[in-house]
Amino acid sequence: MTVPGLEEEEEEEEGKEEEEEEREEEGQGQPTGNAWWRKLQIVTEYLWDPEKRMSLARTGQSRSLILVIYFFFYASLAAVITLFLYMLFLVISPYMPTFTEQVKPPGVMxxxxxxxxxxxxxxxxxxxxxxxxxxxxxxxxxxxxxxxxxxxxxxxxxxxxxxxxxxxxxxxxxxxxxxxxxxxxxxxxxxxxxxxxxxxxxxxxxxxxxxxxxxxxxxxxxxxxxxxxxxxxxxxxxxxxxxxxxxxxxxxxxxxxxxxxxxxxxxxxxxxxxxxxxxxxxxxxxxxxxxx
Incomplete structure (x- = not known):
């Protein structure tokens, strides 16, 4: 005994499976235009995502925060170096050497x-x-x-x-x-x-x-x-x-x-x-x- 509605559903499923197999066979060859377009969209969204307002996976706020951190880091580094140089020049006389290991004899010109x-x-x-x-x-x-x-x-x-x-x-x-x-x-x-x-x-x-x-x-x-x-x-x-x-x-x-x-x-x-x-x-x- 067969049920008419059940037979129709089985036929529809078999048809879908055949369509999917055909698509897979086509995908094994050269990429389609839709695949290339999808890849281009991914790259474009990585460069600029208008929904999340992100560029290269970073928002403007995160980039500003990174710039501020680096600014204070290098400014502190420059201040420390300047301070040490200032202290060094305070103890070194510009008129005569503080330390001399070997004084060479004068030359002749x-x-x-x-x-x-x-x-x-x-x-x-x-x-x-x-x-x-x-x-x-x-x-x-x-x-x-x-x-x-x-x-x-x-x-x-x-x-x-x-x-x-x-x-x-x-x-x-x-x-x-x-x-x-x-x-x-x-x-x-x-x-x-x-x-x-x-x-x-x-x-x-x-x-x-x-x-x-x-x-x-x-x-x-x-x-x-x-x-x-x-x-x-x-x-x-x-x-x-x-x-x-x-x-x-x-x-x-x-x-x-x-x-x-x-x-x-x-x-x-x-x-x-x-x-x-x-x-x-x-x-x-x-x-x-x-x-x-």
Missing amino acids: IRPFAHSLNFNFNVSEPETWRHYVISLNGFLQGYNDSLQEEMNVDCPPGQYFIQDGDEDEDKKACQFKRSFLKNCSGLEDPTFGYSTGQPCILLKMNRKGDENDIRSINYYPESASFDLRYYPYYGKLTHVNYTSPLVAMHFTDVVKNQAVPVQCQLKGKGIINDVINDRFVGRIVFTLNIET
């Missing part, structure tokens, strides 16, 4: 500037030595007599120029006039001897030269040393007008047409000038090659 410390020039060819003259003239501008008399004081020679007082008090500097260099001042001979094969080279400390190929050297000042009155040096903050003393070497008789090595050393108490693995500690070495 020469002028005019020469690449590789080799002085090569031909007396009869001005273009080979003109740049040396220009370098010396530029370097000695700060040593002009009028400028030194205006800025610095005339000190007695042979003694240290000690200046007591507060460390932040401005210090005076002793005069070192360009005229002290005499034949190497560029005032009497504008070419500093390069036009005659008798070049002048300026040093910034004591010097002792070679004995063989350099037969005659004149020193200015004649003592070939740096007078004590130019020391101590109190630093650039308080010793504003300080002018470094110089020693000029006037090579009046040097072997021509060959390289002549010259070594200048600092001599003084506590000065190191014999370090084997560093030939520029307390000394300087250069070469003269004068062609005729």
Whole structure:
């Protein structure tokens, strides 16, 4: 015995199952346009959800809260660093180092500037030595007599120029006039001897030269040393007008047409000038090659 209504329901269910199987078979192939559209909707809603008013899964309120938290965090961090730097600068003197592990000996500097410390020039060819003259003239501008008399004081020679007082008090500097260099001042001979094969080279400390190929050297000042009155040096903050003393070497008789090595050393108490693995500690070495 069959029930008519029950048979109809069974037929409808079988029809639905067949439709679902067909849809599943179609889904196993390429995605339909509806599937792509659904994925695009999901991405769009993630970027901006108008119902919940969320962007990238966050509301404007949560983003504002995050910005406020980060602002106060970095502001506190900057305040702590600034406070520690302020406390550090309170205990450190800008005029002299608080701690020193090793004080290196003073070095030696020469002028005019020469690449590789080799002085090569031909007396009869001005273009080979003109740049040396220009370098010396530029370097000695700060040593002009009028400028030194205006800025610095005339000190007695042979003694240290000690200046007591507060460390932040401005210090005076002793005069070192360009005229002290005499034949190497560029005032009497504008070419500093390069036009005659008798070049002048300026040093910034004591010097002792070679004995063989350099037969005659004149020193200015004649003592070939740096007078004590130019020391101590109190630093650039308080010793504003300080002018470094110089020693000029006037090579009046040097072997021509060959390289002549010259070594200048600092001599003084506590000065190191014999370090084997560093030939520029307390000394300087250069070469003269004068062609005729």
